[in-house]
Amino acid sequence: MASIKLSVERLTEGLYIKLPVQWTDHPFLLNHFKIKDSQQIRLIKNLGIKHVFVIPEKSDTQPLDPDNTLEAISEHESRFLDQQAEKLWQEKQGRxxxxxxxxxxxxxxxxxxxxxxxxxxxxxxxxxxxxxxxxxxxxxxxxxxxxxxxxxxxxxxxxxxxxxxxxxxxxxxxxxxxxxxxxxxxxxxxxxxxxxxxxxxxxxxxxxxxxxxxxxxxxxxxxxxxxxxxxxxxxxxxxxxxxxxxxxxxxxxxxxxxxxxxxxxxxxxxxxxxxxxxxxxxxxxxxxxxxxxxxxxxxxxxxxxxxxxxxxxxxxxxxxxxxxxxxxxxxGVYPPGSVVQLSNQQLGLVISVNSESLLTPNILLYDPTVPSNEAPIIDLEESHLRIEQVIHPSKLPDKVHAYLNPRSRISFYFDPDD
Missing domain, CATH: 1.10.3210.10 (Hypothetical protein af1432)
Incomplete structure (x- = not known):
């Protein structure tokens, strides 16, 4: 889907955005997400970035006009945002x-x-x-x-x-x-x-x-x-x-x-x-x-x-x-080796099955801002995303194919959970 470069000053709730930084450089679970409240906007601005990418087709609203800005926040609100950011960072570090x-x-x-x-x-x-x-x-x-x-x-x-x-x-x-x-x-x-x-x-x-x-x-x-x-x-x-x-x-x-x-x-x-x-x-x-x-x-x-x-x-x-x-x-419904498109339009490779929830396997994500050997792996059940469709590897763009490296031979091995 086409994206539009947008100043962070024009962000508002309901916009679906992509952050222009590496997954490890921000406290959010994913690089792609829909803004749900003003706290997220403040957290985005605190990253020190000047712009994000908006995906209009996935957004529920339009960006703010260029002359509209959020009001200044109080010291109390600032401390609260710092606490929220710290909480998110701790959760992210755990992940x-x-x-x-x-x-x-x-x-x-x-x-x-x-x-x-x-x-x-x-x-x-x-x-x-x-x-x-x-x-x-x-x-x-x-x-x-x-x-x-x-x-x-x-x-x-x-x-x-x-x-x-x-x-x-x-x-x-x-x-x-x-x-x-x-x-x-x-x-x-x-x-x-x-x-x-x-x-x-x-x-x-x-x-x-x-x-x-x-x-x-x-x-x-x-x-x-x-x-x-x-x-x-x-x-x-x-x-x-x-x-x-x-x-x-x-x-x-x-x-x-x-x-x-x-x-x-x-x-x-x-x-x-x-x-x-x-x-x-x-x-x-x-x-x-x-x-x-x-x-x-x-x-x-x-x-x-x-x-x-x-x-x-x-x-x-x-x-x-x-x-x-x-x-x-x-x-699972989506066996290991399946290339899938998620509800946030990201592509990924199923690498293992969640036996307790067959619709939510573990996915290695395609994220060009992260080297392929550091690509994030998400538990779909925890991410609140869903699989929208399975894609044949031959239909992938070359750069995505090289990144995800879908196997020509699908081989499995097991490992007892620690």
């Missing part, structure tokens, strides 16, 4: 400290995610030559992740930076495992069952290493023989698991059945409803979501919001409805 803690948590989460990716690469590299060792290492990885998942009552799911393009199989497998574990936890499964889900999810696509790379990476439609070859990967995954006597028997149905659908239209055996293992049904939902976000043809990739909506609106008959509902609760 800044909270933001620093949140970013430290994200950094820790990123580190754990990268370490898990490295371990998974090592496991896949050993699955043919040293299957017993590979399964043992996978079990240790799962044990560590499940213990971290279960150690807190409140676990947050965070958006991670993507891996490199040649790590699709690792990113997908780890992504499915992470979300499947959290889904299993949300459904009330016991720790051992969650570990079974996790080991099955980690290995569910390992059979693809026996499928020619030309088929795996092909972006144009597969021929019938190629599609048939690709559909052998569940069998190949089981074959690889069978190389080790220690691979959990209860996890093998996840490998063989994660493409089976409740209506019998899946593969390889066209199983229906209760014929499909419940744990495979859970992984199937998560696998479908991640595949919609990251198909073989990148041009067909759906943004997280669209992928979740598509499953809910068009695929309810094919997937377990309880697990699908839990996935929506886990990812």
């Amino acid at each position: 800044i400290e909270k933001l620093k803690n949140y970013k430290r948590k994200l950094q820790r989460c990123e580190k754990n995610f990268s370490r898990s990716m490295a371990q998974l690469r090592s496991i896949v590299g050993k699955i043919k030559s040293r299957p017993v060792t590979a399964v043992k290492e996978a079990e240790l990885l799962v044990e560590e992740m499940v213990d971290a998942l279960l150690e807190s009552d409140n676990v947050a799911l965070h958006l991670m930076n993507e891996g490199s393009d040649n790590e699709d199989i690792y990113s997908h497998s780890l992504n499915v495992a992470i979300m499947a574990m959290m889904l299993a936890r949300s459904s009330g499964m016991a720790g051992q069952d969650i570990k079974t889900i996790a080991i099955g999810a980690l290995f569910h696509d390992m059979g693809k290493i026996k499928v020619p790379t030309a088929i795996i990476r092909k972006t144009t439609p597969l021929t019938e023989p190629e599609e048939n070859y690709l559909k052998l990967h569940p069998k190949y995954s089981v074959d690889l698991a069978d190389l080790s006597d220690s691979f959990p028997k209860q996890a093998k149905p996840i490998l063989s059945q994660h493409h089976e659908l409740l209506d019998g239209s899946g593969y390889p055996k066209q199983l229906k409803a209760e014929q499909i293992d419940p744990k495979a049904q859970l992984v199937s939902v998560v696998n479908a979501y991640d595949n919609l976000c990251h198909p073989q043809d990148p041009a067909k990739a759906r943004i997280p919001y669209s992928a979740l909506s598509y499953l809910f609106k068009h695929k309810k008959e094919q997937y377990n409805k309880d697990y699908l509902a839990l996935l929506i609760r886990l990812l």
Whole structure:
């Protein structure tokens, strides 16, 4: 929306303004807001700035005439304003400290995610030559992740930076495992069952290493023989698991059945409803979501919001409805990775979900007055803003895209709340 440069002497209640200073240089929660009273005007003037930017379309009134000014204030009023400013600054400092803690948590989460990716690469590299060792290492990885998942009552799911393009199989497998574990936890499964889900999810696509790379990476439609070859990967995954006597028997149905659908239209055996293992049904939902976000043809990739909506609106008959509902609760109405426009017209990137309020996730804001590595992150529920629409990353201006850096691969990891 177009903005107009305006002298601070012409400010009045009802104007929607943007402050021309960095977020950390003023006591207000946001750089964009509607003036609600004369105290805010005094506080703005006390910042020492000469002008602000007014957005007429979001304003309820017109600026004051140039010759209209606010009356001088008394010493009592001045002290009161100083007290209000100090109160706002204290609240702002609290939010800044909270933001620093949140970013430290994200950094820790990123580190754990990268370490898990490295371990998974090592496991896949050993699955043919040293299957017993590979399964043992996978079990240790799962044990560590499940213990971290279960150690807190409140676990947050965070958006991670993507891996490199040649790590699709690792990113997908780890992504499915992470979300499947959290889904299993949300459904009330016991720790051992969650570990079974996790080991099955980690290995569910390992059979693809026996499928020619030309088929795996092909972006144009597969021929019938190629599609048939690709559909052998569940069998190949089981074959690889069978190389080790220690691979959990209860996890093998996840490998063989994660493409089976409740209506019998899946593969390889066209199983229906209760014929499909419940744990495979859970992984199937998560696998479908991640595949919609990251198909073989990148041009067909759906943004997280669209992928979740598509499953809910068009695929309810094919997937377990309880697990699908839990996935929506886990990812929120606006899943991590979604680019959104807020009610104050600011753009932002959803980076984590508020499980208690699915419409109000945590948003990394686009604010060109702040370096991207210091961009404010707001809890939408506390800000009193709302999401107006989801925007496809391809429609973002270049400078906004570079700032928000929406991920081409949407990967998640969890971190227990401190």
